[in-house]
Amino acid sequence: DAGVTQSPTHLIKTRGQQVTLRCSPKSGHDTVSWYQQALGQGPQFIFQYYEEEERQRGNFPDRFSGHQFPNYSSELNVNALLLGDSALYLCASSSLQYNEQFFGPGTRLTVL
Amino acid sequence: GQSLEQPSEVTAVEGAIVQINCTYQTSGFYGLSWYQQHDGGAPTFLSYNALDGLEETGRFSSFLSRSDSYGYLLLQELQMKDSASYFCAVTGGGYQKVTFGTGTKLQVIP
Numbered sequence: 747d748a749g750v751t752q753s754p755t756h757l758i759k760t761r762g763q764q765v766t767l768r769c770s771p772k773s774g775h776d777t778v779s780w781y782q783q784a785l786g787q788g789p790q791f792i793f794q795y796y797e798e799e800e801r802q803r804g805n806f807p808d809r810f811s812g813h814q815f816p817n818y819s820s821e822l823n824v825n826a827l828l829l830g831d832s833a834l835y836l837c838a839s840s841s842l843q844y845n846e847q848f849f850g851p852g853t854r855l856t857v858l
Numbered sequence: 859g860q861s862l863e864q865p866s867e868v869t870a871v872e873g874a875i876v877q878i879n880c881t882y883q884t885s886g887f888y889g890l891s892w893y894q895q896h897d898g899g900a901p902t903f904l905s906y907n908a909l910d911g912l913e914e915t916g917r918f919s920s921f922l923s924r925s926d927s928y929g930y931l932l933l934q935e936l937q938m939k940d941s942a943s944y945f946c947a948v949t950g951g952g953y954q955k956v957t958f959g960t961g962t963k964l965q966v967i968p
Contacts, residue, residue, distance in 0.1 A: 788945050788958035802955040849900040
């Protein structure tokens with residue numbers, strides 16, 4: 747079982763650019779959640795996808811958008827990058843039957 | 859909205875017991891989770907409490923009191939590898955919407 751995978755591992759962008767991060771959930775999981783974790787802080791919930799629909803959304807602007815594909819993999823898109831978007835972006839997968847979330851290793855985004 | 863409070867740092871001796879407290883505010887509470895995160899790593903799930911009481915999993919136990927909006931994580935027989943950040947997280951304000959606390963950095967010393 748490969749677990750949750752994310753790509754890329756690291757990414758450097760400049761202000762104003764756009765970025766796409768990818769996530770493949772753990773086998774058997776149908777729900778994907780995205781989190782932003784700034785240094786020294788807890789993960790902040792961005793949104794959650796289930797059955798290719800956004801089910802829940804945290805307090806993030808519309809610059810943050812996502813997508814879930816029929817194979818349950820997911821993308822996080824961030825437009826018009828700001829310096830403050832620099833963070834570790836974590837993807838977590840789960841099944842609606844269970845409360846445990848499995849996290850991927852994250853993508854470290856640096857905005858210059 | 860949802861908010862959680864937990865101590866920022868705790869230091870404990872190897873072999874000892876440590877308790878990390880968490881208080882929360884949320885609408886539509888579903889449950890309280892605990893996650894461990896080592897520096898540079900991803901959070902890993904430790905426990906989930908939906909009902910009042912104590913849940914035990916090996917050296918780790920987690921407690922919930924819904925009436926007090928309070929929970930704690932108890933780590934017994936501390937080992938050096940337990941040095942990490944521990945996050946409480948509440949599921950509420952929407953089904954499977956998970957809000958994390960700011961984390962407690964546990965340092966285990968010899």
